[in-house]
Amino acid sequence: MTVSIRSFTKRGPGIVFIVSAPSGAGKTTLTRKVLSNCPDMSLSVSCTTRAPRAGEIPGKDYHFVSEAVFKRMLAAGEFAEWAEVHGKLYGTPRRLLERQLRRGRDVLLDIDVQGARQIKQHFLSAVSIFVLPPSLDELRRRLAARGTDARKTIEQRWRNARHEIQEIQGYDYFILNRDVKEAVRRLAAIIAAERLKVCRYIPKQK
Amino acid sequence: MTVSIRSFTKRGPGIVFIVSAPSGAGKTTLTRKVLSNCPDMSLSVSCTTRAPRAGEIPGKDYHFVSEAVFKRMLAAGEFAEWAEVHGKLYGTPRRLLERQLRRGRDVLLDIDVQGARQIKQHFLSAVSIFVLPPSLDELRRRLAARGTDARKTIEQRWRNARHEIQEIQGYDYFILNRDVKEAVRRLAAIIAAERLKVCRYIPKQK
Numbered sequence: 001m002t003v004s005i006r007s008f009t010k011r012g013p014g015i016v017f018i019v020s021a022p023s024g025a026g027k028t029t030l031t032r033k034v035l036s037n038c039p040d041m042s043l044s045v046s047c048t049t050r051a052p053r054a055g056e057i058p059g060k061d062y063h064f065v066s067e068a069v070f071k072r073m074l075a076a077g078e079f080a081e082w083a084e085v086h087g088k089l090y091g092t093p094r095r096l097l098e099r100q101l102r103r104g105r106d107v108l109l110d111i112d113v114q115g116a117r118q119i120k121q122h123f124l125s126a127v128s129i130f131v132l133p134p135s136l137d138e139l140r141r142r143l144a145a146r147g148t149d150a151r152k153t154i155e156q157r158w159r160n161a162r163h164e165i166q167e168i169q170g171y172d173y174f175i176l177n178r179d180v181k182e183a184v185r186r187l188a189a190i191i192a193a194e195r196l197k198v199c200r201y202i203p204k205q206k
Numbered sequence: 207m208t209v210s211i212r213s214f215t216k217r218g219p220g221i222v223f224i225v226s227a228p229s230g231a232g233k234t235t236l237t238r239k240v241l242s243n244c245p246d247m248s249l250s251v252s253c254t255t256r257a258p259r260a261g262e263i264p265g266k267d268y269h270f271v272s273e274a275v276f277k278r279m280l281a282a283g284e285f286a287e288w289a290e291v292h293g294k295l296y297g298t299p300r301r302l303l304e305r306q307l308r309r310g311r312d313v314l315l316d317i318d319v320q321g322a323r324q325i326k327q328h329f330l331s332a333v334s335i336f337v338l339p340p341s342l343d344e345l346r347r348r349l350a351a352r353g354t355d356a357r358k359t360i361e362q363r364w365r366n367a368r369h370e371i372q373e374i375q376g377y378d379y380f381i382l383n384r385d386v387k388e389a390v391r392r393l394a395a396i397i398a399a400e401r402l403k404v405c406r407y408i409p410k411q412k
Contacts, residue, residue, distance in 0.1 A: 003372055005338055008382055132211050166209055173402045176214055186402055193399035196379045196392060
């Protein structure tokens with residue numbers, strides 16, 4: 001196959017970027033900041049059966065749906081991935097995601113470890129990033145400091161977090177979130193680098 | 207295997223970054239600029255049998271050696287890679303490179319496509335980056351504008367460049383060098399992202 005410089009000016013389908021983290025690692029702040037500097041990247045808005053938190057905007061942060069609606073969508077195969085987290089259901093609508101990728105648009109998925117596994121199986125070139133808190137002590141402090149959650153909920157999130165961190169072994173990249181500005185720079189670097197992979201422009205040769 | 211957050215604060219051996227490009231793509235300017243912002247990365251200084259160009263400092267840009275010395279080093283297995291380019295010999299001294307990697311220091315190798323192939327075979331986790339000129343027309347213009355080279359040399363570099371570009375198929379990343387500042391940002395992003403790969407901190411699990 002003959003390669004021309006021009007081959008590197010038009011890329012194929014968009015890239016799926018998966019960002020996962022235990023509660024309290026600072027994932028939402030991080031992804032929102034990167035997206036605001038990344039006009040050529042879309043955020044996939046998940047459906048969820050949990051209630052909106054203060055400040056969350058329906059259709060922007062989540063599509064808030066009833067359990068009945070969620071289960072109907074699930075049965076109809078409308079989710080690219082779904083998961084139950086802390087007793088609530090979350091899912092990524094498949095159609096919009098696939099349409100954006102076909103148009104060459106990159107999409108960021110802010111999803112949990114169960115969902116990440118499903119996406120990796122279906123989108124082989126998806127890039128997965130795990131956000132870590134600076135330490136377990138700091139994670140515990142952050143979970144407690146939220147104030148909005150009951151003691152029991154905090155304990156459950158804390159136990160889940162310690163299990164979820166083990167899942168990092170299946171991820172491509174990690175970001176240790178000590179300092180938000182530095183973490184934003186790192187996520188932006190991963191996105192920029194992945195867009196420069198030769199195999200995204202021309203088929204892999206050995 | 208149990209993973210702790212602490213696993214991600216100490217990395218294993220250093221990473222080899224290979225940067226290759228046809229003459230005139232702007233590789234030297236690019237790598238020197240990135241290195242000046244990257245105190246934790248060393249440049250591997252190659253040995254060469256070609257004469258120093260104006261402004262080149264022995265021991266910093268190259269180790270300038272005679273053909274006899276180069277061939278003695280080659281026979282003694284002192285090169286991690288070597289190549290003949292435009293009739294001159296170039297080689298990467300093996301010992302210093304290996305010592306730096308063992309100490310966890312990343313090393314940038316500014317080498318040609320033949321050398322890159324040899325390094326990739328011996329350092330399996332090496333990262334390779336190919337710098338492309340914005341277009342073939344622009345490359346030809348830049349080669350001619352150098353002024354220091356004879357017409358015959360320019361023609362030879364131009365023919366080689368067109369062949370070398372085909373070798374990009376074996377590289378991990380590409381950088382289209384339209385604007386130096388943007389190219390520097392891209393190379394820095396690739397370096398930053400590769401340092402955040404989970405597999406460089408803990409063994410790969412499936």
